[in-house]
Amino acid sequence: MDIETLVELADNLVFTETGQNLDSLQKEVLKGTLNGKKYPQIANDCQRHPDRIKQVGTKLWKLLSDILGKSIKKSNVRSILEKFHFSHISNTGDCVNISNNHINISGENRESPTPKNKSSPTPTDQNQNNTNPENNYDLSEAPDLYWLCDRHTELTTLKQWILQNHTRIITILGLAGIGKSVLALQLIPQIKDKFDYIIWRNIDNYSTLESLQTSIINFLSPPDSSSQKTADFSPAKTTNNQLINYLRKYRCLLIFDNLQEIFASGELAGTYLPDHENYGKLFKQIATSSHQSCLLLLSQEEPKIELGSHYCHTLKIHGSLEACRMLLQERNLTDEDRWLELINLYGGNPLWLNIIADAVEDLCDGNVAQFLSCSTLYLGDLEPILERNFQRLSELEKQVIFWMANQETAVDVSITPADFPHSHSDLWKGIQSLKRRCLVEKVMETEGSFFTIQPVVKSFGKMLLALDISRKEGVGSRE
DSSP states (O other), rough: OOOOHHHHHHHHHHHHHOOOOOOOOHHHHHHHHHHHHHHHHHHHHHHHHHHHHOOOOOOHHHHHHHHSOOOOOTTHHHHHHHHHHHHHHHHTEEEEEEEEEEEEEESOOOOOOOHHHHHOOOOOHHHTTOOOOOOEETTTTTTOOSSSSSSSHHHHHHHHIIIIIEEEEEEEOOOOSHHHHHHHHHHHHHGGGOOEEEEEGGGGGGHHHHHHHHHHHHSOOOOOHHHHHHTTTTTTSSSHHHHHHHHHOOOEEEEEEEEGBBBBBTTOOOOOOOGHHHHHHHHHHHHHHHHHOOOEEEEOOOOOOOSSSSSSSEEEEEOOHHHHHHHHHHTTSOOOOHHHHHHTTTTHHHHHHHHHHHHHHHHHOOHHHHTTTTTOOOGGHHHHHHHHHHSSSSSSHHHHHHHHHTTTSSSSSOOOOOOOOOOOHHHHHHHHHHHHTTEEEEETTTTTHHHHHHHHHHHHHHHHHHHHHHHHHHHHHHH
């Protein structure tokens, strides 16, 4: 969203609450902050003393915090203003119009959208006869998150896949807390005008695929819909076909969050639960059917879609150095010169780092250097999160993790390891499955491809292996 729009939004929020507009200096501080400038840079631009700029900024963030009911700082003001602007559209389907010093939220008298970014007309397009619905967005099941930074590269890639390449299924892959949902929430405002419908569904909320599809179809075709819609999409037809027909008739962006919940524990990655195998059939049908819609899957585990990559893409996201630095800055940790070391140790995962920041504050009064002086990598409250990940693994994957945890460097899988307890083929199978779970990473070097695991995963793997050995020795001694 452009900065002028955000400044105008803030100005109108303040006017609505106080009856006064932002003054010129407040606007300059806000503009500079939204442009990523620090107070001394803003002060130089405005030819004011830095202390004065800091004073104005502090009062402005408090004022906006009181108005919006959220803790606003320099680091998050942009994300919160953007979310406020979009939330009125995404949660209510209403438009936010900013004019004449007031905010008008209205769903009346909106023009129906015309098809955008279409390829050459298909028979379905020609038969629409301008009956497209008003833009409708249902993000009621989306998480309430704010973001510390924009992922410009990832957003550019996603927009190209969706708007230019017309990719039908995109998986955003990453561990819990890495920022999958945040990325999707950032994407929506940038492409919403290209879609007739945007619907976010959390897989956790649906026991079956049928209940999920029913929820989507009910939103697309409510009970009071015209008789023509009812005739076109009769209950006699299969639910899959009903959904595909809607994806053809309108341009829809469907977002399925927490997709890993449809996969079985104790099996290799991407193995569906017995009562969720029909998801695979739906994904294949969406990928192979002709339509202008897109399905966005957010998952810790990569689904297996039995097709090439022409209509299906996977974007694996990694930790954001910028987000992690801003997070540590907000926590007021010391020893900034050691932050990068701390970030790398915990995989650049904002969730992991936020948990560890608590430990740094509790145990070391925020002293990062003292925390890093510990001879072993501290896991603390990360252990339950890692335990949930390990519980999903197959026995083969656990053996691979235990073996890799004892390797000093990244492993070359082209060489048959003498100390691995299974066949070379099993090693490949295990590493490929763990890579689909984001627990193993590929490292490209001049000699070829190598594989490694993050320090946190290695430390947890060693701990579990030691416990397993201790348990077995205990059993042996009792015998």
